[in-house]
């Protein structure tokens with residue numbers, strides 16, 4: 001198996017086809033509904049068994065300089081539960097770290113929560129319901145341990161923000 005970033009038009013066609021097949025088609029969503037306007041700037045990963053045919057995919061984008069977000073993780077049905085999703089998420093996390101992200105957040109489908117927990121993500125809160133059916137949970141994983149000085153500074157900034165009305 002190899003882990004690559006899609007680059008050609010053909011790569012992206014197969015990449016979006018798998019995204020649609022796993023994340024949209026079962027809910028009768030049309031072709032095209034699997035894409036969003038961050039796809040042009042996001043970082044994409046695909047795991048391929050042979051040639052450049054993806055069996056597992058995922059995307060990472062930045063919400064700000066510290067916060068990266070993972071979306072559209074999907075593994076072809078016959079390959080689920082064989083470590084492919086872990087290869088994808090590891091590659092996305094490595095990229096996020098290399099780019100200086102402090103943490104990664106994501107909205108996990110309820111069925112995928114155990115997968116993300118195994119990969120070190122913690123539930124923050126219940127988030128939205130997709131297609132009136134799929135409950136999502138906001139999850140987060142810290143990538144960096146803050147140094148002692150940064151930790152104290154962060155603590156006082158948070159304290160000040162939370163208590164500015166009474167100071």
Ligand SMILES: CC(C)(COP(=O)(O)OP(=O)(O)OC[C@H]1O[C@@H](n2cnc3c(N)ncnc32)[C@H](O)[C@@H]1OP(=O)(O)O)[C@@H](O)C(=O)NCCC(=O)NCCS
Nearest residue numbers: 073074075080081082083084085086108109111112114115
């Ligand atoms: C969720 C998904 C991306 C995980 O990828 P995967 O290749 O199946 O996962 P892996 O084989 O790498 O699993 C890693 C670990 O998580 C566990 N795991 C994965 N999916 C799980 C699930 N649904 N329930 C419980 N445990 C799960 C595996 O058992 C494995 O544990 P182990 O290390 O103790 O053996 C994939 O199953 C998928 O595409 N599901 C359908 C689409 C989806 O829900 N995408 C997520 C959108 S938020």
